Amino acid sequence: MKRSLEQRLKDGPVIVGEGYLFELERRGYLQAGSFVPEVALDNPDALKQTYRDFMNAGSDVVLAFTYNAHREKMRIIGKEELLEPLNRNAIRLAKEVAKEHPTEEALVAGNISNTNIFDPEDPASKDQVRSMFAEMVKWCKEEEVDFINGETFYYHEEAVIALEEILKHDLPAVITLGLMGENILRDGYTVEESCRILSEKGALVVGMNCFRGPDTMQPYLEKIRQNVEGYVGALPIPYRTTEENPTFFNLPDAGCSCELPLETTFPTALDPLYHNRYELAEWAKAAKEIGVNYIGLCCGASPAMLRAVAEAVGVETINSRYSPDMEKHFLFGEDETLKKHNLEYRVKA
Template sequence: MSNNGKTFSNDILRHKAFLKRLQNGGNVVVAEGYIFEFERKGYLQAGTFVPEVTIEHPDLVRLMYEEFVHAGSDVVLAFTYYAHREKLRLIGREDDLDKINATALRMAREVADKHGCLMAGNICNSSVYLPDDESTHAITEEMFKEQIVLAVEHGADYIVGETFGHIGEGMLALECIKKYGNGLPAVITMSAPSGHTFIDGTDIVDGIKSLEDAGAAVVGLNCGRGPETMLPLLKEIKQVCKGPVAALPVTYRTTSDEPTFFSLTIPGTKSRAFPLDLCACLCSRQQIAEFARECKNIGIEYVGLCCGNSANMTRIVAEAYGRTPPACKYSPAMEKHFIFGEKSKFKNEYTDKLRAHIGGDFD
């Protein structure tokens, strides 16, 4: 009886820990973007984007958790994105569903406990759900259930449901977290397409508000859009939502002409950049800093970066939100650079000749 009592007590504490961080003007910095980072490192296949790396190289997943916390993330988001049954079916690894999810969740909990961080479970777009096909709703619910139950078993503080293009799938994710999540808070973020409505025709702002009204602890946007094209929507969402709002854009230079990273073209060409040449469209550090500062100014409480994120970008967001994570020790100090730094620190005869031969006027 006492053991059960302790378990119940721990569950209550976990349920409250996340919400407590957001009270009284609080905010949470969240690092995402594992999929693209591991693809860049050569441990994940573009196209399928299945996180096989979790069980093939678990040490590297743990290291990335550590890197993001070191950079300022308040949350260890378990790397269970696309570790659902439909994605695993594509590569013949459905039998590894429990192993991949459990491994990711266990390591996330361990790293979070080590650093005093929150740990979040994660479910995402199913690539199965169709608005008018009830049979796909049942399949998607079962997929969500499998991952949610495992997240609860491994001590998640809350559960993220993200990157939904249909408001109905986002709503189903919320319902499943409420149904199978043992009371854990739900963060539901939608992926805004190029227009003003989700795929099913629902107005983006109205759809986000409906998720809040249905009981999501945090609502907002992730993925799809970059900082420039996500910010206008965030400002509208903040005007209608009463609770915390989430902002997690991709780190690419989307524009009004190319509003999502799917629509980006390689600069100077008409070739599509997604996904292999998105590096040519990456935001500058200054653009990420400006986005983070603007999010703080308009009151975004749950902030981070999605596809294209890296530890140095997470540090920039964390610093904009007043954090001083360990990685700040290594924030740039260009005044110490032998070419571009403060001239008084170096021999003029050396630096002047270098500056004259590198091209451009930097003084």
């Protein structure tokens, strides 16, 4: 039988593949800038393959790609009439892929996210946000997801509204926060304070996702772990953020030889700033050691990166048979049948 999220967390760790937004833009099926997941309707096969690739790389969860598929984003691109079909189709495609798992059907998560219209000084914006979440959660419930992931909230109160709407439908909730460069949520809460409150209010998992790479997320994860009794989640971006530039929004690239269309490398010129998979694996080990239970990667992640993260915490993935093995490489292998004259050129290659 398919175990629930809570059962898997008890057996832990749970591996979660995110990052569809950047991955599908990289594959050519999503527009950078608006970042609306129209792919669920325009190119469903491309979305299914992306779901499949991350599941095969170790993800226990197929996260329905409805990030940014809320009424405000659909209004901006003038396609509000597609809001419900897009949400429902993204979930249905996720359910189809989840059933393909050869050993245990993957979990399917609904997804709601930051709206970018929340204003702590404007009660009307709070009502609008609640209405947006309510309709999306309702569709998730009707499509029978296993839990709902609410993510990338940089206002504590918006995260609370998301949690309240999820719990109204008696669904497990994962709530993760996006911490911007101020190092504090925009309504004044620290991430550890917000996570403690969210956990006490009933979220099954609380933690952080997006915006920050491992180096600038990990110190806050340690604080969250110290302040939260329940399960903790962490899904950093795979970029080399620093104390000076703690998020990917303002990461510089000193080696760039051309003028970029924006002032910074975000979002389409981040390529030279990746962590490699081995660095990400080391982070995953460190996250597990401090007690993070729900481990993954966010925007910019590739299936190969996620596989390295999963394997680092002891998970053998469906596609682990394709993990690197240099034994038979013509220059760097140790196989006795390799041509010796090639091996002499290792240093010179």
